[in-house]
Amino acid sequence: MTTPTPLPYGTPDTPRIAVHGEAHLEVDPELARIAVTVHARGRDRRSTLADLTRRNTAALDLIRSYGDAIERLQTGTFTITPELTRKGREERVRTHYGTVHITAELTDHTALGELTTRLADLELTRVMDLRWALRPDSPAHRQARQQAVTAAVQRAREYADALGTTLTALVELADTGAEQPDRHRPRSGGAETRAIAYSGDPDDIPAPPLDLEPRRQHVHATVTARFTMAPPTL
Template sequence: MDQPAHPTQPPQPAAPVPYGTPDTPHVAVRGEATLEVDPEIARLTITVSARGADRRTALDDLTRRNNQVLALVKPYGEAVEKLETGAFSVTPEINPKSRHERVRAYHGRVHLTATLTDFTALGELTTRLADLDLTRVDGPWWGLRPDSPAHGRARQQAVREAVQRAREYAGALGSRLVALTELADLEAEQGPLQPVAATRGRSAFGGPADRDAVVALDLEPQRQTVYAHVNARFTITPPEL
């Protein structure tokens, strides 16, 4: 008995391959871009310290000095984009010569971060903070915002370089670009924020009348380096070998 004929299956298209063929060669290139741009923000890290024979004295002094920092920074208004309090600690110091857990002193610290966009006010604020009692200032760390247009410009330039490089390779073979088959972003990245030397506070803060008592630091903004890298793959016409 004859078996029923199976319907003819339509031919399946060949799965694309990640590499070229003689009829459809590929060219893979890397595009890079490096931009030097002016910084958009500057960060200062401020560490307020206190030491007392008992916990309450250390805590009261730390609170007072922390309030002095806040009272100094906040009047700068829009020049300070953000003022954030980080870690806070009050730590007992044990007398190493005592056989018992006898506390010799208490150490208190508060860490704050100020982000500024007005670099004219930066030098003055840095100097005034450094003039506070038991206050350490680190920075400034210059940087760009995460959504800075500089990142987009670097990525676009990297893509244009990839296209130009692929076109040059194809031209060397007597070919031309046909289509883009892959574009891989290798993450645009900004160079590390750059600090200047840290300064330590020496004398006590005397109030608003002391604003002109210290000479403002002359801080020159440090240019920022922005990188972008992409990998691109193109199909090209068969070369004339």
């Protein structure tokens, strides 16, 4: 004889209760990401490439000099683009533009302001796009999930108490939206600042480090929990 599958909404003998549990945390960021763009411009393609290579090397060497404060360093898009101009019926190359995009992640927020200022002092180097973030495996995410579960259990117990009964078993526990993950993709909690600093004259007196205040990160977790409870006396 096949045992009947319990109904998702329970029965009079085994009533069920479904609740949501949520948690919201505000924590300090663990990482700071900056985007650096190195530029070069010249009439000759080869000299433009040489200038771009020299400036890119200077930027990378400066970032690497911060040692353990750098979590990750990546080179992104590299381009050398000719600008054409028409003269009569012929197209001619007027000038060449070169760019290299660099991304750096720092764990030391004190070093961030100094590095940003020093990068801006480099020739034709632009610092943009500051973002604060947490690591994917940050303890803050685990803490939020645990608090969401605790909130769900507490809420279920309050409903059971209101009925004069008690919970008997946990039937299901799931992240809200676990069956439709595309609707609940994690969103970046970082703050974006465009055009933090621009290249300056290398002969100028070095500017003092920028005072960059980390933006607190918001961590949110939601769970759905289903319990059975002893039949209440109504």
